[in-house]
Amino acid sequence: MSSAAVDVVVVGSGPNGLAAAVTMARAGLSVRVFEAAGSPGGGARTAELTLPGHRHDVCSAVHPMALASPFFRAFALADRVEFVTPEISYAQALGGGRAAVAYRDLDRTVEGLASGGDAWRRLFGPLLDAQDAVVDFAMSPLVRLPRHPLAAAAFGARVLASARTAGAGFPGEAAGALLAGLSAHSIGRVASLGSRGAGVLLGMLGHAPGGWPIPVGGSQAIVDALVAELRACGGEVVTETRVDDLRALPSAHAVLLDVTPRALADIGGELLPTGYRSALRQFRYGDAASKVDFVLDGPVPWSNTELARAGTVHLGGPAGEVDAGEREVARGRHPESPFVLVSQPSLFDPSRAPAGHQTLWAYTHVPRGSGRDMTEPVAARIEEFAPGFRDRILASAAIPASELQHYNANYIDGDIASGATSFGQLLSRPLLSSSPWSTPLDGVYLCSASTAPGPGVHGMAGWHAARRALRDVFGITSPPSLAPGPLP
Numbered sequence: 001m002s003s004a005a006v007d008v009v010v011v012g013s014g015p016n017g018l019a020a021a022v023t024m025a026r027a028g029l030s031v032r033v034f035e036a037a038g039s040p041g042g043g044a045r046t047a048e049l050t051l052p053g054h055r056h057d058v059c060s061a062v063h064p065m066a067l068a069s070p071f072f073r074a075f076a077l078a079d080r081v082e083f084v085t086p087e088i089s090y091a092q093a094l095g096g097g098r099a100a101v102a103y104r105d106l107d108r109t110v111e112g113l114a115s116g117g118d119a120w121r122r123l124f125g126p127l128l129d130a131q132d133a134v135v136d137f138a139m140s141p142l143v144r145l146p147r148h149p150l151a152a153a154a155f156g157a158r159v160l161a162s163a164r165t166a167g168a169g170f171p172g173e174a175a176g177a178l179l180a181g182l183s184a185h186s187i188g189r190v191a192s193l194g195s196r197g198a199g200v201l202l203g204m205l206g207h208a209p210g211g212w213p214i215p216v217g218g219s220q221a222i223v224d225a226l227v228a229e230l231r232a233c234g235g236e237v238v239t240e241t242r243v244d245d246l247r248a249l250p251s252a253h254a255v256l257l258d259v260t261p262r263a264l265a266d267i268g269g270e271l272l273p274t275g276y277r278s279a280l281r282q283f284r285y286g287d288a289a290s291k292v293d294f295v296l297d298g299p300v301p302w303s304n305t306e307l308a309r310a311g312t313v314h315l316g317g318p319a320g321e322v323d324a325g326e327r328e329v330a331r332g333r334h335p336e337s338p339f340v341l342v343s344q345p346s347l348f349d350p351s352r353a354p355a356g357h358q359t360l361w362a363y364t365h366v367p368r369g370s371g372r373d374m375t376e377p378v379a380a381r382i383e384e385f386a387p388g389f390r391d392r393i394l395a396s397a398a399i400p401a402s403e404l405q406h407y408n409a410n411y412i413d414g415d416i417a418s419g420a421t422s423f424g425q426l427l428s429r430p431l432l433s434s435s436p437w438s439t440p441l442d443g444v445y446l447c448s449a450s451t452a453p454g455p456g457v458h459g460m461a462g463w464h465a466a467r468r469a470l471r472d473v474f475g476i477t478s479p480p481s482l483a484p485g486p487l488p
Contacts, residue, residue, distance in 0.1 A: 003250045005250055005251040005252065006252050007030045007031065007254065008021070008024045008032070008256065008469075009031075009032055009034065009250060010256045010257075010447075011243045011257045012033075012035065012259055013033050013227075013237055013258070014042020014043055014258050014408070015043070015223070015459050016042075016448055016449060016459055016462035017033060017042065017258030017447060017448075018462065019459030019460075019461075019466070020462035021226075021230050021235055021256075022230050022235075022482065023462070023479070024254070024466050024470070025229075026233060026482055027479075027480040028487060031230065031233075032237075032238060032252075033230070033235065033237045033238065034238050035237060035239045036241065036243075037240070038239055038240055039239060040223055040237050041223040042410065043060050044057075044219040044223050045058045046058065046218030046219055050359075051295050051395050053353070054352070054354070054359050054395075055352045056293040056359055056361060056397070057343075057345070057361055059404075059416060061214070061343040062214055062312050062343050062345075063212070063213055064089075064205040064206065064211075064212045065205070065457060065458035066081075066083065066210075066458075067083070068135050069135070069139065069459060069460060070460065070463075071458060071459040071460050071463040071482075072459060075226075075229075075459070075482040075483075076483050080225040080229075080484065081215050081216075081225050082215070082221075083213035083215055084216060084348040085210065085214070085311075086104075086309065086310060086311035087103060087104060087309060088101055088103055088306065088309050088310040089103070089104055089205075089311065090102050090178075090312040090313070090314060091306060091310040091312075091313050092174075092178050092180075092313075092316065093313060093385040096303075099304040099306055099307055100112075100113065100173075100178045101306050102178055103207075104206065105207075106128065106207040109207065113172070113174050113175045113178075115172040116170040116173075116174055119169075119170050119175060120170070123203075124203060126154050127204045128207055128208060130151040133147075133148035133150075134148075134151050134152075134204060135201075136148060136151075138197070138201050139460045141452040142426060143428075144434050155201075158200055159200050162179060163192065163193050165191055165319075166190050166319040166320050166323035167318070168191070168319070173319075177316070177317070177318050177319050178203070179196075179199055179200075180316065180318075181322060181339075182198070182199035182203050182314075183195040183198065184365070185198055185199070185202060186199075187416075187421070188286065188420070188421060194422045194423045194425070194426050214343075214348055218352065222457065229484075244266070244267060245267060246267050246441075246444070247271070252443075253443055254443045254445070255443060255444045256446075256465055257444070257446050258410075258447050258448045259448055260285075260418055260419070260448060260450050261446070261450050262280065262281065262283065263410075265277045265281050268439070268444075271441060272439070272440060280430060283430045284425060285368065285418075285419055286419065287367060287368050287414075288365070288368045289363045289364070290363060290365075290366045290374040290398070290401045290414065291362070291398065291404070292374055292375050292378045292379075292398045292399075293360070293362070293396060293398075294360040294379075294396045295353065295358070295360075297357060297358075298392055300344065300382065300389055301386045301388045301389060301392065302385060304385075308344075308347070311345075312342065312343050313341075314339070314340075315385055324337075325337055325338055325339045326365065329367055332367045334366055337381070338378075338381060339365055340362055340363070340364045340381045340382065341363055342382065343360075344358070345359060345361065346359045346360075357394070363378075364378055366401050366414070368413040370400060370402060371400050371401070372400060372401075373400055379396075401414025402414060404416065417454070417455040418448055421455065429451055430451060436452050437468055443469070443473050445468060447461050448461060449461060451464075452464065
């Protein structure tokens with residue numbers, strides 16, 4: 001480990017760690033990032049997991065927050081990374097050749113939802129009118145007074161109203177199924193407040209101008225842009241270096257940790273007050289994801305042809321079926337009809353696979369720590385909605401939930417959200433505080449997805465923690481510009 005003193009040390013090079021590092025470097029501070037893996041990226045790496053020349057996103061693939069996150073907007077990510085945005089943000093396969101489709105165009109979506117369309121407009125129309133304010137509220141700690149109280153109230157009221165049943169009370173089947181699929185992203189009971197909050201936010205962004213964009217070349221492009229900016233500012237990334245003890249780090253005025261509360265308790269050890277360390281160990285982790293990547297000799301043969309135009313496809317059937325599967329997972333069982341989330345990046349980004357081939361990204365939800373290879377259940381679920389799918393498979397690669405933690409230490413037992421996303425734990429993530437990134441140790445901050453505002457590739461936890469450290473440690477009260485160009 002490099003022992004030369006620096007102003008700032010960051011441990012972990014996921015999007016949040018890199019967001020913190022870039023913010024500190026843009027403030028004119030010397031920054032060194034330590035990463036245990038052989039390359040930076042955390043949950044946003046891209047690699048050849050199957051056949052040569054076929055690029056797969058190892059974890060995150062589609063990025064609803066990439067163009068909406070206040071950090072990435074300040075960073076001007078859209079000017080640094082090329083994105084493609086499908087006309088259909090996401091869709092829910094319903095069986096029998098039917099599907100519920102969410103276009104970026106809200107009016108077109110409403111028309112397709114028939115009896116549930118008016119209710120869908122009432123849910124998302126007012127939120128879209130105040131999109132930036134809603135995102136600001138959702139990307140801040142929930143215990144703070146919102147800067148835009150009317151937008152916060154509108155968002156909260158819709159989350160509460162839709163959390164009554166799995167189908168959210170929509171007329172007909174399609175709209176309820178769409179919202180259930182969105183809510184299932186949180187890996188939990190779809191009608192819970194935490195799941196509905198995530199679902200409503202994702203649904204709003206699906207109809208926003210930015211939609212659900214896909215980075216050309218893979219999610220690694222986002223990481224590469226952050227690393228390039230950090231290095232341009234004189235910062236450095238040191239890979240293949242695991243940090244097990246705070247005392248082993250080089251001398252620094254501030255330390256920002258893109259790690260889980262459990263890891264902070266271990267790394268801090270006896271340096272941390274006993275009560276705080278105990279609270280960190282009580283932080284709860286959620287159920288898990290199991291991932292499967294495929295190489296195909298052509299597009300997925302969906303029964304409903306609209307699904308071939310969607311960047312993301314939810315395979316779960318009606319809302320009640322989605323919720324039943326998620327409840328089975330919570331009971332420690334593998335559902336007979338699992339919820340499967342599919343991304344089709346090579347339909348929109350030909351750089352992902354050689355001509356004539358397609359890459360398909362998929363994951364399903366499983367009990368935490370599951371070691372089961374889910375290739376066959378996932379393939380069977382896709383086949384249900386796309387007869388002939390198996391005949392298209394040229395290669396596949398599976399990552400069971402139990403192995404995800406070896407890829408990314410923040411994915412405890414396969415929990416890709418780095419902590420259960422219940423409402424209570426979103427409120428106190430990892431503890432109830434208006435500054436959940438601060439720790440009892442002077443100059444030490446937690447900046448992972450285990451802190452507010454929670455999971456997602458948005459960089460906000462790192463940005464929040466870095467701005468807190470700039471103020472507390474360095475007396476810098478005005479955040480630095482993150483826009484491309486020389487330092488101010």
